[in-house]
Amino acid sequence: MAGHIQDRWYKTEPGPDGKSRRVKSNRYGSGLRYRARYIGPDGTEKSKSFPDRQKRLAENWLTNVASDMSRGQYIDPRAARVTFKGYAEKWLKTHGADLSSQIVTEQRLRLHAFPVLGSRPLDSFRPEHLRDLVSALEANPGVSGAYARNIYGDVRAVLSAAVDDGLLPRNPCSAKSVRPPSVERRRVIPWLPSQVQAVRGALPERYRAMVDTGAGCGLRQGEIVGLAEDAVDFEAGTLRVVRQVKLIRGKAVFAPPKCNKERDVPLPSSVAEALRAHMDTCKPVEVTLPWRKPDGRKVTARLLFTNTASGVVWRSNFNIQEWKPALATAGLIAPAGPGGRYEPAREHGMHALRHFYASVLLDAGESVKAVSQYLGHADPGLTLRVYAHLMPESRERTQHALDAVLAL
Numbered sequence: 001m002a003g004h005i006q007d008r009w010y011k012t013e014p015g016p017d018g019k020s021r022r023v024k025s026n027r028y029g030s031g032l033r034y035r036a037r038y039i040g041p042d043g044t045e046k047s048k049s050f051p052d053r054q055k056r057l058a059e060n061w062l063t064n065v066a067s068d069m070s071r072g073q074y075i076d077p078r079a080a081r082v083t084f085k086g087y088a089e090k091w092l093k094t095h096g097a098d099l100s101s102q103i104v105t106e107q108r109l110r111l112h113a114f115p116v117l118g119s120r121p122l123d124s125f126r127p128e129h130l131r132d133l134v135s136a137l138e139a140n141p142g143v144s145g146a147y148a149r150n151i152y153g154d155v156r157a158v159l160s161a162a163v164d165d166g167l168l169p170r171n172p173c174s175a176k177s178v179r180p181p182s183v184e185r186r187r188v189i190p191w192l193p194s195q196v197q198a199v200r201g202a203l204p205e206r207y208r209a210m211v212d213t214g215a216g217c218g219l220r221q222g223e224i225v226g227l228a229e230d231a232v233d234f235e236a237g238t239l240r241v242v243r244q245v246k247l248i249r250g251k252a253v254f255a256p257p258k259c260n261k262e263r264d265v266p267l268p269s270s271v272a273e274a275l276r277a278h279m280d281t282c283k284p285v286e287v288t289l290p291w292r293k294p295d296g297r298k299v300t301a302r303l304l305f306t307n308t309a310s311g312v313v314w315r316s317n318f319n320i321q322e323w324k325p326a327l328a329t330a331g332l333i334a335p336a337g338p339g340g341r342y343e344p345a346r347e348h349g350m351h352a353l354r355h356f357y358a359s360v361l362l363d364a365g366e367s368v369k370a371v372s373q374y375l376g377h378a379d380p381g382l383t384l385r386v387y388a389h390l391m392p393e394s395r396e397r398t399q400h401a402l403d404a405v406l407a408l
Contacts, residue, residue: 287300
């Protein structure tokens with residue numbers, strides 16, 4: 001049995017003969033009599049109290065605690081007092097994601113996880129509660145499969161941290177009966193070259209080279225907006241992707257590229273010419289923004305693309321005022337409806353230029369590893385999952401290669 005049991009109703013003190021004797025304490029007859037105590041894995045004392053005539057229950061409780069510790073199934077008693085919401089809010093303040101990711105994660109948990117799981121004590125979590133969450137997410141028409149996966153991933157991360165902190169014996173998300181929300185994977189359908197040119201031609205002149213940069217170098221929208229004069233090496237034919245512009249709580253900041261993956265991208269001569277022409281017409285503008293977070297240190301860069309007021313191109317304004325009208329002119333979406341509103345066009349956002357870039361490289365026989373590096377993906381596996389269907393048929397190449405080697 002781990003620890004020991006304190007009898008609060010009695011205490012030990014020296015008698016007249018110098019020998020120790022048990023006498024009634026000033027708590028005799030009131031309150032819970034027995035206090036079972038032990039030292040937890042974190043080095044701090046834990047305890048639980050039991051009433052009179054339940055010393056055997058206290059002993060059994062300590063025995064079970066010792067058994068749980070030996071099997072690696074120990075749960076800190078604090079878990080009975082900590083709710084999922086309370087722990088998740090604390091976790092959000094300390095986990096290592098950048099500020100913008102923290103804000104997005106907090107929003108997903110607050111809007112979708114807390115209403116289902118927020119008030120539940122951590123020590124009460126069972127696989128059925130995660131199945132309930134998945135069912136609720138899949139039944140919500142306003143939550144896409146991919147977004148539901150992100151919410152589920154956030155919950156799983158919180159519960160994994162609770163396991164590490166000794167508040168859960170195991171993550172219930174790991175149970176075989178719990179499956180993540182299903183995602184309908186849509187195949188990327190890249191634009192045709194004619195569609196790229198049509199959208200480019202429908203944009204105001206100061207923004208046309210953004211299309212060249214996205215379609216010809218595969219940059220993300222934030223990376224295009226954050227592209228500075230010193231990132232373009234015309235001599236070496238290289239574009240250095242070292243920053244992006246992000247919006248955090250409504251304020252623009254400079255930040256590293258996604259996944260902190262700085263990279264060098266080949267600069268095609270056609271894109272180089274477009275950038276030179278753009279820089280002759282719209283001179284680079286010196287812009288100073290905080291780094292990573294609104295109160296971060298100030299960083300200055302001479303940006304290639306700015307708005308008509310020589311400021312940062314705000315993604316939301318650009319998408320509504322410039323990009324969607326260009327899509328409509330190019331025939332990719334319907335014209336604006338009543339009130340000047342356009343239909344949703346997620347598949348035709350500026351990310352479509354990256355899909356075009358990847359499709360052209362893969363069709364030309366470029367390796368998945370190289371395409372992944374140029375796109376700044378976390379790993380080639382992601383590139384393969386998204387674009388495998390765009391790779392040219394390899395059966396004939398395989399047959400010809402083997403025939404050439406094996407033919408006698």
